[in-house]
Amino acid sequence: MKRKGTSVKIEAPRESIEAVLGDVPGFVTNWPYVVRVSRRDGLKAEIMMPRFVFRFRDTYSIEYHSDYNSHIYDGRGNKGHLTLVVTLKEWQKYVDVVLELSYKGKGEFWLGKILQDFVEKVGKAIKELAESRPIKAPEPATTPGGGIAAGVDFSNPMSVAEFLSKSQMVHSGLHIVGEEGLLSLISELRSTIKDRVLYISGITNDGANSFKVLLEGSRILAIEYRNPKGTSAMKVESDEDAKKAVELASEVRGTYMTNVWVPVGGV
Structure with a gap:
């Protein structure tokens, strides 16, 4: 099994980060190498990871679990098993977000750099989404759409x-x-x-x-x-x-x- 990790410092309220991580379809859509997301018969993500002339492509059924500090995205595909664990550590002015990505399956010995790139881009996406979208109180529905x-x-x-x-x-x-x-x-x-x-x-x-x-x-x-x-x-x-x-x-x-x-x- 290949494991890669990274951490990011996010200057945003913990609630903003939790909201990003809890919107599982939206969060998975922002992962790198995702070419298709489906919610029919559960959440599925088709991921294509390039490696030289090869394309490691598989469709993963994503299950989401969380506790007080951790968010786990467990993806099981036809050719491999992909798991992302996101752990939060809150400080006074920022939140440390630690990510660990593990992969077991076809091509795992070829995908070290790709998996590192994958987890770093996921961390960057969390940072951008959380820092640009602070939590706000819901506004009254006043537009004609209702x-x-x-x-x-x-x-x-x-x-x-x-x-x-x-x-x-x-x-x-x-x-x-x-x-x-x-x-x-x-x-x-x-x-x-x-x-x-x-x-x-x-x-x-x-x-x-x-x-x-x-x-x-x-x-x-x-x-x-x-x-x-x-x-x-x-x-x-x-x-x-x-x-x-x-x-x-x-x-x-x-x-x-x-x-x-x-x-x-x-x-």
Whole structure:
């Protein structure tokens, strides 16, 4: 069995980190080398780890366990067993997050550097997500969408976790976002998915870029775009916000593994 580890210092409230780690589908989507995430018949993640000319690709069924200090993500695939343990140690002004990744299975003797890169990028993702999304008190649902969809704010991970807990995935696939940006992808998905409220997320194969967008009809309710330069997130509450949201959506480019969720039982 190969084991690799790292640690990161996060200057954010413990609650912010717990919220990131507790949103298991959203957290796993931000892992590197993840090309597909599915919630049908339990949470599954398809991971492709490159090594020279080889591609170690497998689909892992993810089980999540937690106690006071540790969060465990246990992935069992057809070719291997992948386990990530995230342990928190809280200090006065920051939190130490210690990560240990273990892998047993096909190609384990070839994957030392890849596994180290994997666990370091996961640590970086936790830091970026937690420090850019402080916990906030839930805001009243005042937008025309009403209900749980109106309460989604990408700067508040708990609101996202609540929405996903009451939703189901209806689409997953690889999409190329061209010069028109995210609006072209939205139009493409809208042509086949007729639900009024859609939550769309996408991530590149290397995990460096990702986006999330919540729609009511053709109107953007909330949007987030992450790239190596940082993360931009906003909730649309005015006409000026709507204009900025469209501008942010137009910046998205590249090839993304895209997942689409819709609320179950109304919004």
